Amino acid sequence: MTGITRRQFGILGGATASALVMPAYARAQDKPKVVVVGGGAGGATAARYIAKDSDGAIDVTLIDDSGQFTTCFFSNLYLGGFRDFASITHSYDKLQSDYGITKVTGRAIEIDRDAKTVRMADGVTVPYDRLVLSPGIDLIWDSVPGYSEEAAKIAPHAWKAGQQTRLLKEKLDAIGNGQQVVMVAPPNPYRCPPAPYERASMMAHLFKAKGVDAKIIILDPKEKFSKQALFSEGWENHYPGMIEWYGPTVHGGIESVDVDAGTVETGIDTFHGDLLNIIPAQKAGMIAAKAGLTDDSGFCPVEADSMRSTVDDAIFVIGDASIAGAMPKSGFAANSQAKVAAMTVRGELTATKVFPARYSNSCWSLIEVDDAVKVGAQYVPQDGQIVSTHSFISQTDEDPALRKATYEESLGWYKGITADMFG
Amino acid sequence: MPLMGWNKKHSGTGSRAWPVLAAGLVTCLPISSPTLAADDADTAGERLFSQCTTCHEIGEGARHKIGPHLDGIIGRLAGSMDGFRYSMAMREAGESGLVWDRDTLDTYLQKPSDFITGNRMSFRGMSDQRDRATLIEWMSTMSLNVPGSLVEEGDAKASGPARGFADIVLAMEGDADYGAYLAGECVTCHQASGHADGIPSIVGLPRAYFITALFEYKTNIRTNEVMKLRVANLENEEIAALAAYFSGLEPQ
Numbered sequence A: 001m002t003g004i005t006r007r008q009f010g011i012l013g014g015a016t017a018s019a020l021v022m023p024a025y026a027r028a029q030d031k032p033k034v035v036v037v038g039g040g041a042g043g044a045t046a047a048r049y050i051a052k053d054s055d056g057a058i059d060v061t062l063i064d065d066s067g068q069f070t071t072c073f074f075s076n077l078y079l080g081g082f083r084d085f086a087s088i089t090h091s092y093d094k095l096q097s098d099y100g101i102t103k104v105t106g107r108a109i110e111i112d113r114d115a116k117t118v119r120m121a122d123g124v125t126v127p128y129d130r131l132v133l134s135p136g137i138d139l140i141w142d143s144v145p146g147y148s149e150e151a152a153k154i155a156p157h158a159w160k161a162g163q164q165t166r167l168l169k170e171k172l173d174a175i176g177n178g179q180q181v182v183m184v185a186p187p188n189p190y191r192c193p194p195a196p197y198e199r200a201s202m203m204a205h206l207f208k209a210k211g212v213d214a215k216i217i218i219l220d221p222k223e224k225f226s227k228q229a230l231f232s233e234g235w236e237n238h239y240p241g242m243i244e245w246y247g248p249t250v251h252g253g254i255e256s257v258d259v260d261a262g263t264v265e266t267g268i269d270t271f272h273g274d275l276l277n278i279i280p281a282q283k284a285g286m287i288a289a290k291a292g293l294t295d296d297s298g299f300c301p302v303e304a305d306s307m308r309s310t311v312d313d314a315i316f317v318i319g320d321a322s323i324a325g326a327m328p329k330s331g332f333a334a335n336s337q338a339k340v341a342a343m344t345v346r347g348e349l350t351a352t353k354v355f356p357a358r359y360s361n362s363c364w365s366l367i368e369v370d371d372a373v374k375v376g377a378q379y380v381p382q383d384g385q386i387v388s389t390h391s392f393i394s395q396t397d398e399d400p401a402l403r404k405a406t407y408e409e410s411l412g413w414y415k416g417i418t419a420d421m422f423g
Numbered sequence B: 001m002p003l004m005g006w007n008k009k010h011s012g013t014g015s016r017a018w019p020v021l022a023a024g025l026v027t028c029l030p031i032s033s034p035t036l037a038a039d040d041a042d043t044a045g046e047r048l049f050s051q052c053t054t055c056h057e058i059g060e061g062a063r064h065k066i067g068p069h070l071d072g073i074i075g076r077l078a079g080s081m082d083g084f085r086y087s088m089a090m091r092e093a094g095e096s097g098l099v100w101d102r103d104t105l106d107t108y109l110q111k112p113s114d115f116i117t118g119n120r121m122s123f124r125g126m127s128d129q130r131d132r133a134t135l136i137e138w139m140s141t142m143s144l145n146v147p148g149s150l151v152e153e154g155d156a157k158a159s160g161p162a163r164g165f166a167d168i169v170l171a172m173e174g175d176a177d178y179g180a181y182l183a184g185e186c187v188t189c190h191q192a193s194g195h196a197d198g199i200p201s202i203v204g205l206p207r208a209y210f211i212t213a214l215f216e217y218k219t220n221i222r223t224n225e226v227m228k229l230r231v232a233n234l235e236n237e238e239i240a241a242l243a244a245y246f247s248g249l250e251p252q
């Protein structure tokens, strides 16, 4: 054994072990098929893990309507000028070349649960043995009367990243002295609880950095919001007088929006914005509802220990579209759920070992240069629910060095999660 | 005691003679140490480092020369950097868990050949404790936030409960397959490739280091909140599994 280091030994050991558990599978066309709809935080991760861990034993198809994926996470940093658009946009190339995943670019419009097929907009049907759905959210346009898909071209929501994000950035860059942005925040539940407030921070940063004297008004349907004490403190410290937040007891309820006039009508007053950022209420992506997988909440109930739909044994729903108990709708959470679903799917199709589900989440938010905060929790399935066992949140009045370290940690997380999604 | 139970006794394991590379025989002679004013610690540190520059680079973009580059030295596992041929003694020191922190560097720099017998650094040592402290302080400011650095807030030290638990887990055989599944939770932030951009790499960490570090989070010796959360539900079996898995990986 001379000359063999422990490290090499560990690798040999690992290789032998995995060779032993390698499932016996026959010819390629007999391979079990997994179809994943949605190539975002949940779907890309699930597809990659199933393909990677099954070593070719499972045929994986990933369906997404776009040829590349722009993350909502860090899209606020793009708005603030901390990132360029290319740095938040990722390709599916490696998932195809390195993991053998078949990427289908197009819109899935229907699931035939009896035939176990997914029908694409172009009429093609894709058969599956197991289906993983991670379609994210759809916006409930009329939750803010007067708002619509058409109106979003004038008053962007930018709550799905891509063209909308660019549009909002263009409009923000055009804001000048004495002008005002009005944001309508969404009601619960929505994707990424702290994101509207991080976004307001990034808007203020952009104006402050350019020396533009502009204001941001947030009209919120909620009485309180995520990381409120931290954001309020940050806004006072960095952007005094620039950000005003009003809850329903102050504005009297959000009644309607007129994007052409640039006004938001509330119970008490009319707010005028040179730019409106309207973020409506949300529900699971259309395909899930159409397949009958949602409940009255508009989201999909799932089994807590596997993310399997409670409606259909062959379907797993992960990410924003699912009702994941105490977990928030976040990219981190979707990535975490994807791994549990991937392991379960693989276990069923290739008789590999299934370990107990574990879930986690952390969300970083940037308030100003080198001033980031974070929140996180650990979750387990318990009595059919996903419950939180431990959690933390950044404290107010923290050491600036810690805040800076938190920002750097968030950069590391972004690299990590995008590598975990796209290879 | 230095981190990870690595102590001087282990240095004996590297006693196998390492062939001296002719070209590597450069002697860094200690120069007489300047007296320093407290406010001048930076310059003093830099001056002290001048006796190392024949062999070592430090700071952004530093490369290996005769000796390995010292960027990110604080918190780095001994003998662990790609692209540098370490002595057997130095690699074994790393494999048994020696991590460079202020204490281990201080002992090492006092007399390198005593601390790691058979290592290849031809430096007699720095006897003045204050000089060593100044130099190490300066080196640590030069290596802040460098990818690959394992250091967390301050100097985490295994002590008391962390050590005791860690020893129990160290004696367990971890299930690497279970570790591979559990690792899914780690690689959302710690890149599976071993790349590090703002979050340290954990790929290829020796078991002893890995296990102790996790117990240091459990016992609040290490204070990163995200990590404290992640370890909260990890049982001994799971820590052993993760250590088995990550120690068996090589950075890509």
Ligand SMILES: Cc1cc2nc3c(=O)[nH]c(=O)nc-3n(C[C@H](O)[C@H](O)[C@H](O)COP(=O)(O)OP(=O)(O)OC[C@H]3O[C@@H](n4cnc5c(N)ncnc54)[C@H](O)[C@@H]3O)c2cc1C
Binding pocket: A037, A038, A039, A040, A041, A042, A043, A063, A064, A065, A066, A069, A071, A072, A073, A074, A075, A076, A106, A107, A108, A109, A134, A135, A136, A137, A158, A159, A160, A191, A192, A195, A199, A285, A286, A287, A318, A319, A320, A321, A329, A330, A331, A332, A333, A334, A362, A363, A364
């Ligand atoms: C401004 C903002 C900031 C955020 N910041 C963070 C953050 O810092 N950290 C964090 O963890 N999370 C953050 N999030 C939340 C995060 O983006 C989402 O929670 C996450 O993307 C959810 O993953 P998912 O897989 O459920 O959906 P998505 O990532 O949205 O992926 C769904 C994909 O499926 C596609 N799709 C849907 N239906 C179909 C169909 N029928 N056919 C074909 N393709 C379809 C969609 O086009 C999309 O590409 C943020 C969100 C926003 C809006």
